[in-house]
Amino acid sequence: MPVERLLEELNRVVDISRQEPPPSSFLSLLETHEWLDEHFLLHQEALLAQDLLLALQILEKVEEGQREHIRVEEEILLPVYARAGQIPGGNPEFYINEHRKMLTILDGFKETLPRLIEKSPGERRREIIELFDQGYWFKRLLEHHDNREENILYPVLDGVTSEEEREELLEKCFPE
Numbered sequence: 001m002p003v004e005r006l007l008e009e010l011n012r013v014v015d016i017s018r019q020e021p022p023p024s025s026f027l028s029l030l031e032t033h034e035w036l037d038e039h040f041l042l043h044q045e046a047l048l049a050q051d052l053l054l055a056l057q058i059l060e061k062v063e064e065g066q067r068e069h070i071r072v073e074e075e076i077l078l079p080v081y082a083r084a085g086q087i088p089g090g091n092p093e094f095y096i097n098e099h100r101k102m103l104t105i106l107d108g109f110k111e112t113l114p115r116l117i118e119k120s121p122g123e124r125r126r127e128i129i130e131l132f133d134q135g136y137w138f139k140r141l142l143e144h145h146d147n148r149e150e151n152i153l154y155p156v157l158d159g160v161t162s163e164e165e166r167e168e169l170l171e172k173c174f175p176e
């Protein structure tokens with residue numbers, strides 16, 4: 001892509017992310033990101049206290065919540081996002097690949113924890129340190145991904161939908 005065209009496209013993205021959000025905005029999905037971040041921290045607090053059963057229970061909630069949020073984004077939102085055409089830094093593949101990576105890491109945690117429960121507190125300590133190291137990378141990946149969605153995916157979705165359609169879609173994103 002020629003440089004001028006690339007700059008034009010990048011400016012388009014910057015303009016989109018600077019727009020005032022409409023009354024019903026996909027940015028309300030940031031609440032789900034906050035819920036997931038908070039629960040991952042609660043899981044890590046339980047890990048720190050070596051309460052591994054609680055850590056596993058909370059992790060299962062996080063994984064279930066993350067899976068549902070990803071389903072909503074991939075099944076309901078990405079098809080609508082496709083209307084915007086090519087967006088620099090916002091290729092649908094990026095979101096999908098990051099989702100897969102996030103779930104792979106969470107699955108790894110879920111496999112490790114029951115194994116640690118079997119061990120004595122002294123034997124577990126270094127493996128718990130390892131889980132925190134992996135948790136650090138998981139949180140960086142999540143931060144990067146969530147920023148991309150806050151700055152590109154959600155504002156672009158706001159831009160390609162009417163208020164009425166947004167309300168309908170958001171209802172599907174937040175069932176109950």
Ligand SMILES: [Fe+2]
Pocket residue numbers: 070073095099145149
């Ligand atoms: Fe996502």
Ligand SMILES: [Fe+2]
Pocket residue numbers: 029033069073146149
């Ligand atoms: Fe998201």
